[in-house]
Amino acid sequence: MTRDRHDTTLDIERLTHYLKQHIADFRDPVSATKFAGGQSNPTWLIEAQGERYVLRRQPPGQLLKSAHAVDREYRVLRALADTPVPVARALHLCEDRDVIGSMFYLMSYEEGRIFWNPALSEVDRDARRGYYAAIVQTLAALHDVDPQAVGLTDYGRAGNYFERQIGVWTKQYRAAETERIAAMEALIDWLPAHCPAQAHDKPDMQRPSLVHGDFRIDNLIFANDAPRVRAILDWELSTLGHPLADLAYFCMCLRLPSDGHIPGLRGQDRAALGVPEEEEIVAQYCALRGLPAIDNWPFFLAFSFFRLASIAQGVKARALQGNASSAQAHVVGAMVEPLAQLGAELIA
Template sequence: MSVTEEQLQALHDFLAGRFGAADAPHCQKISGGQSNPTFFVDYAGQRMVLRKQPSGPILRGAHAIDREFRVLQALAPTDVPVPRPILFHSETDVLDTPFYLMERLEGRVFDDCALPGMAPDERRGIYFAMAEALAKLHSVVPETVGLGDYGRPGNYFERQISRWSRQYKESTGEPIAALDQLVALLPGLMPPDDGKITIAHGDFRLGNMLFHPTEPRVIGILDWELSTLGHPYADLGFCCMPWHTAPDEYGGILGLGTGLGIPGQAEFCAHYYRHVGSDTPLLPFHVAFALFRFAVIFVGIADRVRGGNAVATNAEAVGPLAGRFAARALEVIEGAESHGRF
């Protein structure tokens, strides 16, 4: 999904009106990502990133470009590492869909959770930096940054299970037995609502972190499309998926052993607890819920492949992971039940 010559000219005219006349913008599609098309845009000495909605029909509430921009604006003055937002354009006259611009940060993105080519202590530092960035996000009181109305408070997991179950049922694909089983099981496994409400990223994982070029430090949390007010352990559980998925399942680390230097899930969570100031443990439910939700995200990717408006070049390959992630969620549930943890 690229920008046409006509759209590039329209973008040039738009940027000239905002930043002054300059040479035509240099626009480069960024590979990776499965949702909103993303481009590097250089114009008038500014190095920026452009995010837009995909073309074609989209599900109600999906690809929420406006929400992404709003949360970036709210968090920019805090110590949560986010790119600086520049502008939001709600009309379709330039690129056929709404879009926004943010600053381009120079750093590293890691898609493989095994972090190949790194020394063990470097891998350990990267994982702990991710836990620290999540703790910074969850330490922000939503009302203090103007996000008190960014989502509905309370009963987060109940509403999320309902939402993602509905999205799965609306899929154009074939039923997936493991997902059907999860839809039936998860409501009965929910812990009582403890009232915790934070800004929840919704897709907090290694691949959505931009790290300093040389240091184990997150300089930008990316892809805020699914952010809302929610329970912090929805994000923490999402972070823990690599310990429960194999290397060929979106770059997990299950089965790779302890020689890599990557902390175990319990140690990773303990690091988060220390920085956020909590001693409430993550439950198997939270991990199973995260795997379930990512499975439904994969269902949506497969739907976009069939509809001809998938964003990433590897969308067709990752679509089948829905069944495998659902099966991993069932393994978490079955393992917890066998140890009396549910």
């Protein structure tokens, strides 16, 4: 992650006093540097006497219902601590909003590389396919976790995942709506009528999986010296649901324009880049999980664009209210209509 200049919005003295009481060997001097990434929950690097931690908090201001659930992030990190899924160590959850003004949690700082562009220009061409393979392996490992075995059977409702998600994100979108967008209206009309029938789901898909909800390349920390994922970041949208929602969400990077705020590979020569095609990514995932071919793939992609557009609309609304967590919030807000149009292309 890139970092902003030293941040003054945290009460360092009050935070230090609190963490000294709850984190072993937490000592002065303490500094906080805000990461520039992260539109949803503001995130800081906390340095204390040579030790490094990461703090994530809810943003200030009025929040949409169920949004910015840092307590859910903390819970899922703890649940996954002893699984093959790479995550940071969850150290402490503070639900007392009087400490810094909102709920927050502290986790370990994981050293590594974050890539902001799926073209992976920072690594050699011949290595890029290995990075994509590592991403898909990590996603398959996540979906193979048994929620019951890690104490997450109540982490989400079973069944009718897409119906419920479409309903939730339609409500979130309406609550943050600032103008009428024809492509969003088309998706809101089309998606509920084309949800995969529960009775026709593959047997391996009927058991609820833990889904990340925002699985994309810039939410992954890689080892500095190898195509290996060290940690999955930003679990705010995680729940129990349909694993293909995560797979399609990741595959959006192949369809997003290369010059957007969230850069993609649309129109680029992926063979020349050394990046696998969408069909290869889907086939690798299915092979790892022992799944047959996927029916109705355009639905999963259209749903992913719709949901990301709804998320961007929420960022846009917060920016207009003046309480978004990043200076780039207005740029994110401008993505709403283009994302909706990309989703609408899939249902035309």
